[in-house]
Amino acid sequence: xxxxxxxxxxxxxxxxxxxxxxxxxxxxxxxxxxxxxxxxxxxxxxxxxxxxxxxxxxxxxxxxxxxxxxxxxxxxxxxxxxxxxxxxxxxxxxxxxxxxxxxxxxxxxxxxxxxxxxxxxxxxxxxxxxxxxxxxxxxxxxxxxxxxxxxxxxxxxxxxxxxxxxxxxxxxxxxxxxxxxxxxxxxxxxxxxxxxxxxxxxxxxxxxxxxxxxxxxxxxxxxxxxxxxxxxxxxxxxxxxxxxxxxxxxxxxxxxxxxxxxxxxxxxxxxxxx
Numbered sequence: 541x542x543x544x545x546x547x548x549x550x551x552x553x554x555x556x557x558x559x560x561x562x563x564x565x566x567x568x569x570x571x572x573x574x575x576x577x578x579x580x581x582x583x584x585x586x587x588x589x590x591x592x593x594x595x596x597x598x599x600x601x602x603x604x605x606x607x608x609x610x611x612x613x614x615x616x617x618x619x620x621x622x623x624x625x626x627x628x629x630x631x632x633x634x635x636x637x638x639x640x641x642x643x644x645x646x647x648x649x650x651x652x653x654x655x656x657x658x659x660x661x662x663x664x665x666x667x668x669x670x671x672x673x674x675x676x677x678x679x680x681x682x683x684x685x686x687x688x689x690x691x692x693x694x695x696x697x698x699x700x701x702x703x704x705x706x707x708x709x710x711x712x713x714x715x716x717x718x719x720x721x722x723x724x725x726x727x728x729x730x731x732x733x734x735x736x737x738x739x740x741x742x743x744x745x746x747x748x749x750x751x752x753x754x755x756x757x758x759x760x761x762x763x764x765x766x767x768x769x770x771x772x773x774x775x776x777x778x779x780x781x782x783x784x785x786x787x788x789x790x791x792x793x794x795x796x797x798x799x800x801x802x803x804x805x806x807x808x809x810x811x812x813x814x
Contacts, residue, residue: 680766689761699807734768
């Protein structure tokens with residue numbers, strides 16, 4: 541397949557057929573204050589079965605009985621994840637799962653910009669000939685690109701090259717992962733990052749500030765956008781360069797990662813520390 545033959549592509553995900561599925565419901569709350577935790581990633585590890593809790597921590601997930609001995613994971617930025625066998629979901633007291641807040645112990649970092657220098661990480665996609673995006677509107681779906689920062693960099697902003705948007709407005713969660721290997725990624729964020737925009741704002745590039753989050757990266761990172769709430773009916777496609785790399789994606793929370801040829805228009809700028 542080449543860009544001469546295809547003007548628009550969609551990432552295709554294989555959706556398992558679920559039979560005799562059981563609906564599991566519950567709520568995820570903080571052990572610190574008993575408050576519901578919004579937009580928690582919930583899913584059967586390594587399977588395309590998952591969801592995201594609502595803003596109050598409530599969740600609903602249908603799991604086939606064949607996965608009863610698989611592991612389910614609950615994770616949220618800023619909290620310790622919990623992983624346990626699916627069968628234990630029925631044993632949760634009052635259908636409530638508690639997550640413990642993470643404690644961050646940061647060593648002192650001395651940042652010296654002898655000659656402040658900004659760099660671009662990744663590449664903008666100018667051409668509108670090829671477009672790609674989420675195949676459907678599943679909570680927890682993610683797509684993104686791997687970027688090699690080469691140096692230690694404090695991130696300044698995130699930019700997107702959007703080709704088509706039929707939604708009046710959209711919201712995504714931004715995730716930034718350390719690349720452990722080509723299929724294993726570790727989220728490095730200390731707090732969630734959300735971005736929103738309307739279709740009227742689509743132009744050459746959409747840019748969102750990251751500086752206030754004080755994110756320092758080095759080496760290979762995976763930067764993704766995640767569907768954390770239902771957007772309704774519509775389409776959003778990103779400009780895509782077929783020959784420059786890959787787009788990584790997964791269908792649901794805690795699902796397995798795959799990659800497709802062609803990099804979506806997602807890139808960063810930052811300030812070099814060293």
